[in-house]
Amino acid sequence: MIMESERPKDECGVFGLYRHPEAAQLTYFGLYALQHRGQESAGISVARDKDKIYSHKGMGLVHDIFNTEDLKKIEGAGGSAIGHVRYSTTGDSNLTNAQPFVVQHRGRAYAVAHNGNLVNAHTLKQELEESGSIFQTTMDSEVFLHLFIKNLKQGDVVTAIQKAVAKIQGAYSFVLLTCKGEVIGVKDPNSFRPLALGKLNGHYVLASETCAFDLVQAEFVRELEPGEIVIINEDGVTSIMPREPVEKKSLCIFEYIYFARPDSTIYGKNVYQMRKAHGKRLAREAPVDADMVMPFPDSGNYSAIGYAEESGIPFEMAMIRNHYVGRSFIQPTQGMRDFAVRVKLNPVRELIRNKEIIIIEDSIIRGTTAKTRVQALRDLGAKKVHMRISCPPHKFPCYYGIDFSTKGELVAATKSEEELTQFLGLDSLHYLSIEGMLEAGGVENPENNFCKACFDGSYPVAFDPNLSKQCMG
Amino acid sequence: MIMESERPKDECGVFGLYRHPEAAQLTYFGLYALQHRGQESAGISVARDKDKIYSHKGMGLVHDIFNTEDLKKIEGAGGSAIGHVRYSTTGDSNLTNAQPFVVQHRGRAYAVAHNGNLVNAHTLKQELEESGSIFQTTMDSEVFLHLFIKNLKQGDVVTAIQKAVAKIQGAYSFVLLTCKGEVIGVKDPNSFRPLALGKLNGHYVLASETCAFDLVQAEFVRELEPGEIVIINEDGVTSIMPREPVEKKSLCIFEYIYFARPDSTIYGKNVYQMRKAHGKRLAREAPVDADMVMPFPDSGNYSAIGYAEESGIPFEMAMIRNHYVGRSFIQPTQGMRDFAVRVKLNPVRELIRNKEIIIIEDSIIRGTTAKTRVQALRDLGAKKVHMRISCPPHKFPCYYGIDFSTKGELVAATKSEEELTQFLGLDSLHYLSIEGMLEAGGVENPENNFCKACFDGSYPVAFDPNLSKQCMG
Amino acid sequence: MIMESERPKDECGVFGLYRHPEAAQLTYFGLYALQHRGQESAGISVARDKDKIYSHKGMGLVHDIFNTEDLKKIEGAGGSAIGHVRYSTTGDSNLTNAQPFVVQHRGRAYAVAHNGNLVNAHTLKQELEESGSIFQTTMDSEVFLHLFIKNLKQGDVVTAIQKAVAKIQGAYSFVLLTCKGEVIGVKDPNSFRPLALGKLNGHYVLASETCAFDLVQAEFVRELEPGEIVIINEDGVTSIMPREPVEKKSLCIFEYIYFARPDSTIYGKNVYQMRKAHGKRLAREAPVDADMVMPFPDSGNYSAIGYAEESGIPFEMAMIRNHYVGRSFIQPTQGMRDFAVRVKLNPVRELIRNKEIIIIEDSIIRGTTAKTRVQALRDLGAKKVHMRISCPPHKFPCYYGIDFSTKGELVAATKSEEELTQFLGLDSLHYLSIEGMLEAGGVENPENNFCKACFDGSYPVAFDPNLSKQCMG
Amino acid sequence: MIMESERPKDECGVFGLYRHPEAAQLTYFGLYALQHRGQESAGISVARDKDKIYSHKGMGLVHDIFNTEDLKKIEGAGGSAIGHVRYSTTGDSNLTNAQPFVVQHRGRAYAVAHNGNLVNAHTLKQELEESGSIFQTTMDSEVFLHLFIKNLKQGDVVTAIQKAVAKIQGAYSFVLLTCKGEVIGVKDPNSFRPLALGKLNGHYVLASETCAFDLVQAEFVRELEPGEIVIINEDGVTSIMPREPVEKKSLCIFEYIYFARPDSTIYGKNVYQMRKAHGKRLAREAPVDADMVMPFPDSGNYSAIGYAEESGIPFEMAMIRNHYVGRSFIQPTQGMRDFAVRVKLNPVRELIRNKEIIIIEDSIIRGTTAKTRVQALRDLGAKKVHMRISCPPHKFPCYYGIDFSTKGELVAATKSEEELTQFLGLDSLHYLSIEGMLEAGGVENPENNFCKACFDGSYPVAFDPNLSKQCMG
Ligand SMILES: Nc1ncnc2c1ncn2[C@@H]1O[C@H](COP(=O)(O)OP(=O)(O)O)[C@@H](O)[C@H]1O
Ligand SMILES: Nc1ncnc2c1ncn2[C@@H]1O[C@H](COP(=O)(O)OP(=O)(O)O)[C@@H](O)[C@H]1O
Ligand SMILES: Nc1ncnc2c1ncn2[C@@H]1O[C@H](COP(=O)(O)OP(=O)(O)O)[C@@H](O)[C@H]1O
Ligand SMILES: Nc1ncnc2c1ncn2[C@@H]1O[C@H](COP(=O)(O)OP(=O)(O)O)[C@@H](O)[C@H]1O
Ligand code: SF4
Ligand code: SF4
Ligand code: SF4
Ligand code: SF4
Ligand SMILES: [Mg+2]
Ligand SMILES: [Mg+2]
Ligand SMILES: [Mg+2]
Ligand SMILES: [Mg+2]
The missing domain is CATH 3.40.50.2020 (Rossmann fold)
Structure with a gap:
């Protein structure tokens, strides 16, 4: 018997790290620090070997899902990694729904991890199915993936993200990984969920809460702006802001009240x-x-x-x-x-x-x-x-x-x-x-x-x- | 990697319960509450079926060692149970040393669980070996067992305990179980370690700390007196006090400072x-x-x-x-x-x-x-x-x-x-x-x-x- | 270390059972009998609760992947089930590739298990990707699924299968399951791999080899014909034969020589x-x-x-x-x-x-x-x-x-x-x-x-x- | 569910190896080859570090009980090892009864593994208990141990064995290990059970059946004689024969008929x-x-x-x-x-x-x-x-x-x-x-x-x- 809390459940925590010799291991620790944001499943995806993405996912707590060997299998020189912890509503609680999701498209692989909830996912899903899309899961995050891939032409990842983002509504903090090793952070224009940028010995890192930075000894750089897309690649960090500036944020105040860890700084304020x-x-x-x-x-x-x-x-x-x-x-x-x-x-x-x-x-x-x-x-x-x-x-x-x-x-x-x-x-x-x-x-x-x-x-x-x-x- | 504390290590926690339809299960929860007193191994012994003792022991934390089936195997109608959690010094950290110890003597079985340390164990062991005793472990608790068995004539358990106790020196809070279902608590005359008597719907219970009573919903009766032996059997609780009254106790003050749980009452005072x-x-x-x-x-x-x-x-x-x-x-x-x-x-x-x-x-x-x-x-x-x-x-x-x-x-x-x-x-x-x-x-x-x-x-x-x-x- | 054979590896074994109170359990035993056809991963999908498909998959041998509880979770009154065991080539040996594959389409779920290899999968995949399809795996079986779904209009499953089958080339013995509980068997026109129909107390069953029938005590009915599609539903068994009769079969003779179990009958002849x-x-x-x-x-x-x-x-x-x-x-x-x-x-x-x-x-x-x-x-x-x-x-x-x-x-x-x-x-x-x-x-x-x-x-x-x-x- | 055979159950298989850098590992493989002689529990004891004996035992099959780490923990340079596999009658099927048994006596440790059954164990046990012995198990092998220790003066192990052997009756093939690294084989005068001597790159080895020699690539030297004691130490192999030559052996013929492996040679004849x-x-x-x-x-x-x-x-x-x-x-x-x-x-x-x-x-x-x-x-x-x-x-x-x-x-x-x-x-x-x-x-x-x-x-x-x-x- 696991003690079941009747407490609210957040949907996720995300983490990402650009090219680091121990990208998988540090992501593991990042997820360990974000464990409270999702205790049902966890996963890590690593881009390496030029154009491959290797993943390990499982049900349960981070420390149960990964052992040293699991990490070794996916770790690799110069790899970038993203990770995810999640809760889920009953019935859908299975490994298929564990993130990151990985897809193959024209010989390239992409992985995505999502924190939030899309309010128009159902309508979008219907449209996509009309045009022949096949869904493997019941998760809204898969809808974003399909939109992203549909808009992916000649590998212009950023445009594809922008076009996909233009269609979805609701709360989302995405972390994306391309098989080329790029790590991309996306925040919805309302900025519902926290997502911060940090730096670890010169390697950029993204995390839902700053407590993850503390554990891996990264320094906090800044919270992402509403609607911002940050692309981390060999050129450093490129930020793309929404065309129309956001006037009204809607930071989830309940993150302060209950969810986030007291030792975290979110949206620029300390929780404690x-x-x-x-x-x-x-x-x-x-x-x-x-x-x-x-x-x-x-x-x-x-x-x-x-x-x-x-x-x-x-x-x-x-x-x-x-x-x-x-x-x-x-x-x-x-x-x-x-x-x-x-x-x-x-x-x-x-x-x-x-x-x-x-x-x-x-x-x-x-x-x-x-x-x-x-x-x-x-x-x-x-x-x-x-x-x-x-x-x-x-x-x-x-x-x-x-x-x-x-x-x-x-x-x-x-x-x-x-x-x-x-x-x-x-x-x-x-x-x-x-x-x-x-x-x-x-x-x-x-x-x-x-x-x-x-x-x-x-x-x-x-x-x-x-x-x-x-x-x- | 398990985070290793450099903190002091107590040697044990003990628990005992007289004839209860769920004696094993309640002992499990008793040990769960006493987990902080020993995180290296744990064990439960149950006396039932008239004259049998069944045990389950293992290395690790209580919740890892026992599953529902393990408990079912040893649980039995009208059984009495004792349990133990322990640390150990390196090198001797193995299952053989896990308690309770069970011995067979003339068709009868006895189990014992010990919290403390005997300062003259080495000398006694030497004497016992001279007279042909064989030791299976390197633990001082086994010395007590041998003395006890040597003094056991016609099943007079209490006299045997008294005679064994007369020989040993140091700190000890023992809980004994006979195959007839008697549960016996023994405290050294200095009263180094805590040991309390409680009552759970009419069933007597013994525990190192009262937090174990709280979890199984037993009520606290009293702390054992220095040198006291309590025998719990069908006649209720019989107390045997040392011949010469103890003048100077030596309650371990460090139990208050660090070891015991803040929600426990030990030696009659609340730790918090x-x-x-x-x-x-x-x-x-x-x-x-x-x-x-x-x-x-x-x-x-x-x-x-x-x-x-x-x-x-x-x-x-x-x-x-x-x-x-x-x-x-x-x-x-x-x-x-x-x-x-x-x-x-x-x-x-x-x-x-x-x-x-x-x-x-x-x-x-x-x-x-x-x-x-x-x-x-x-x-x-x-x-x-x-x-x-x-x-x-x-x-x-x-x-x-x-x-x-x-x-x-x-x-x-x-x-x-x-x-x-x-x-x-x-x-x-x-x-x-x-x-x-x-x-x-x-x-x-x-x-x-x-x-x-x-x-x-x-x-x-x-x-x-x-x-x-x-x-x- | 698992002893690794340098022996040939078959790609799979499949099993299917139409509406049986113990459909999942019997499929488990069916896979147990077909274990030699794939020792790397296994899975079972069950259609029940009117329109749901529940699955359990894992890496390893059948008896390691499923325990009684796992089966209980997916078992359900009146359910139909399909199952799969597989090998895989290195690198792709992971849970994502374990079958049956389950997809969602317009609120309906479909599961498929495949034995064989499509020789034109790569070309078809490219075409599908052009038109926006997203692939989650690197397996040829997923290509069939996409074709099937693309051709699925108003739930006419059979036409969709026929249209999909018209496009694929190579060796395939498919077992399909719809969330309505229909079980469908499909064999390629060359009849490369064995696939037999049996009957278990009036419930129809499909299996790669007859040794699976023996274990679940089903009786052998017949081998499927080249290019045949059999639909098992409440109307019994409907057989759809290819428009043009097949003139030249190409039964894999190596199944007789090495792969199949000696106690199996395949293509109508006993292996021993x-x-x-x-x-x-x-x-x-x-x-x-x-x-x-x-x-x-x-x-x-x-x-x-x-x-x-x-x-x-x-x-x-x-x-x-x-x-x-x-x-x-x-x-x-x-x-x-x-x-x-x-x-x-x-x-x-x-x-x-x-x-x-x-x-x-x-x-x-x-x-x-x-x-x-x-x-x-x-x-x-x-x-x-x-x-x-x-x-x-x-x-x-x-x-x-x-x-x-x-x-x-x-x-x-x-x-x-x-x-x-x-x-x-x-x-x-x-x-x-x-x-x-x-x-x-x-x-x-x-x-x-x-x-x-x-x-x-x-x-x-x-x-x-x-x-x-x-x-x- | 484990398929339970209604077939006869042998009581054990034993193995021993004198001073080998991989003594524990080779004993593991020896037990693997003898697995059919006991599938309920297994154990290995290693003497090393001058005067220590380390053991690992468990319930189940050899390959489930030991992993690489378990072996590493007990393995040690220059160690000698003995091992044991066993069945048991119901009720006593628990880890306490798993062999080798290890005892401590005057700072020295001894381990023993036994194949056979003593017919006068009960009487001897009674006598021993009268004189104050404490038994931890219900096994006849423990009786031999007590007799051995009682007769152990100034470490003269061989005399102690001879005296102990003089008291016991029945079938026994013992393998003993002293903390000094000596390995001793003992066979009863009737020679009920097989026990053979072999040689592995100059290191002597003992095993119940020669199939164990084949697996570790040792060569067969000879079967032990009825009543023989062989002591393997730095002086090589010393053989002590019974005072009165044995006239009538009683080799268990059922070993040939059913128990032993067909690829084994026992009592000098091949089983096949x-x-x-x-x-x-x-x-x-x-x-x-x-x-x-x-x-x-x-x-x-x-x-x-x-x-x-x-x-x-x-x-x-x-x-x-x-x-x-x-x-x-x-x-x-x-x-x-x-x-x-x-x-x-x-x-x-x-x-x-x-x-x-x-x-x-x-x-x-x-x-x-x-x-x-x-x-x-x-x-x-x-x-x-x-x-x-x-x-x-x-x-x-x-x-x-x-x-x-x-x-x-x-x-x-x-x-x-x-x-x-x-x-x-x-x-x-x-x-x-x-x-x-x-x-x-x-x-x-x-x-x-x-x-x-x-x-x-x-x-x-x-x-x-x-x-x-x-x-x-
Ligand atoms: N890893 C952690 N370490 C410390 N505090 C945490 C951690 N994760 C979450 N928290 C904090 O713990 C609180 C929840 O703990 P608690 O009240 O004990 O449990 P419950 O969720 O049942 O209310 C949250 O408010 C959160 O701020
Ligand atoms: N199960 C428990 N629940 C709450 N407090 C406990 C429990 N077990 C022990 N304690 C208390 O926790 C304290 C030790 O915790 P902590 O300081 O976090 O660890 P450390 O042992 O490394 O110092 C002890 O003083 C003890 O009173
Ligand atoms: N479950 C089974 N029981 C009995 N025989 C089987 C089983 N599965 C496969 N076989 C047969 O075993 C043969 C392979 O066994 P074997 O020669 O021992 O192994 P290898 O695959 O290394 O050659 C195959 O020819 C097949 O017919
Ligand atoms: N590891 C082994 N490999 C091959 N044969 C063995 C092995 N162990 C025991 N045997 C042989 O197997 C026979 C028993 O196998 P089997 O007849 O299949 O099982 P059962 O014990 O149920 O009769 C024994 O006669 C023995 O000689
Ligand atoms: S504050 Fe808004 S986002 Fe946060 S829990 Fe409440 S409704 Fe949801
Ligand atoms: S107070 Fe006494 S018993 Fe307690 S830790 Fe100190 S020395 Fe030991
Ligand atoms: S006979 Fe044909 S199908 Fe069979 S293994 Fe050979 S090439 Fe492949
Ligand atoms: S031959 Fe003798 S030793 Fe062997 S099984 Fe029969 S009675 Fe027992
Ligand atoms: Mg709370
Ligand atoms: Mg502290
Ligand atoms: Mg072969
Ligand atoms: Mg047989």
């Missing part, structure tokens, strides 16, 4: 500091008296530190996150209720008894885990349990690459704050306001910078909800 | 609170002005919270502990220096730059990891780096079941505090005083309660250093 | 009996006096029995085939020369010493293994060693799905019989004549029935040797 | 030739007219060749032994009756129909497999089915190391030949006579050379049937 700022704002918006402030670790840690600092109430790590969490274990018997929840976080009994507690959590999606945890604190004799959430209530689904809940529904969409307080067994519950969330981060003109559709339903890119669901990666 | 008290005392003993207090997570977390609270300096988790730490990964190339250290904790660049920092760590053994981490902070532009250690300097080896360092030496035994400050690249370094450590915990008459030999060399039980080493577990 | 007939003819064509006739087991067994019976010279199994052959073992040291050869067949020393021996072998491709074995017999004191080969010398490559030798060359193409006798260290060497081979089997008008191109270079289907090689499966 | 001689004699004792003689391969092969040669009736291999037999596969469904039998041998339909057949089999133990196979031949239309068995009926259990049947009984002990003919569905059935078996081999004075107790109940070494069973290895 953003979370702490949210916590401080939350303390001002929803104060309450108590003996201590505690997070549900680790996602709640940094806003809890902010809340405690701002409120002056002592900070305690009163639930201990098990070091072995995430590892599979045998299925516990029926009698052991809530086992998967309990095994992850164990409350420190002596800190809880007779105490008034403020819990800080990053977000509530289905609420069942939170409910179980609150109950555990009650069972140990907590006098009062308040909860503060470092973002607004999640009331709308996301169509841009995040899958909030496979089976369940968004609890805040159907329950009022009052009902939720009762449902969770709390003495009080408060969310950060939308304005609070936007303003706290210190980003100027936040309305023009962030997507916040899952909170208020104002979707920055139109979509057909029925179709979007079907082709969601 | 003990660490926080140490941190507070440290703030009073060794104050310094700075922008923030940060731990080396996770061992430094709780004393850092105490230090921050006492000093009023903001607490930050400025190094992020990787969630995937502890998993094996491929060997990084030569170029990636200090990889194993870096992959575990990644500093949050934006929090460090230009800051004056106080680091709180639980202890320093060899110092090489700490040195690397301090350097990493300097590289990111930390203005000043102070370090405060929540125990006194480790200057003496331990002969009671803890192996501070296999290859290396105790850095504080050879370097003055000043030299160490320089070696680690710090602006200042201070340790908690011995008195501070003893007093902070709020235990009355601490000198008569704790072992602190590794700090001051005053060993509570005599030993022959040459021989002790040889038979160390 | 065919081999024995070859052996008898050989005894008449190339008699020699000796103490015994012995095969190189197992491929030489049956012609050796024929030779011995015809000549009256005693038959001995004087080399013992190791029961554990084919299992991997650790790499032996340099010193242990010819280990892989020796471990497989061990001569019985006492039978060899001072004896005059006739060895019967099915064929010689590179000759290195035979040379080593002859030497082994000499080392044990054989007085004379004669060799008789139950087919003519292999002088030409095969373009119809058999890969004689990846690295090496056909030794008989470059060496005269005399040179070869010396090279192999023999006292005499004789091959079966082409006429002998054709006549011995008792097939009327054999010239119009068999392909024998690898012996005489008269290729029944034209090809461009340069291109053919490149797209060889 | 012995079997062929049995087959010839059988043809004279029990002739019958028929179309062909066929074996149940492979055990029946060699006597079938003899029978055919003698009778002049054509020999056919009309049942094909599956090359993948012995590999595990998934559990077939209920419907697939007799699957394990059918998957192993598949009859060649075309050879069987309308034919009169003589089947040659080596022996019948429970008869269920034979019954199923005969039925399969009937189902294919065999006109008449006669069976001839190349040994007399098995009517008595063996107490000397062979376990005829775990669950079942000896069918010939309860059924008359007539009843058996009917039970098996035969037209006629005949066994080789006891005299025939003894005389055919060409051994002078066979009554004084062979054990044949399982055929006539005249046990060469007395035993207490109740106790013997309990301690059977």
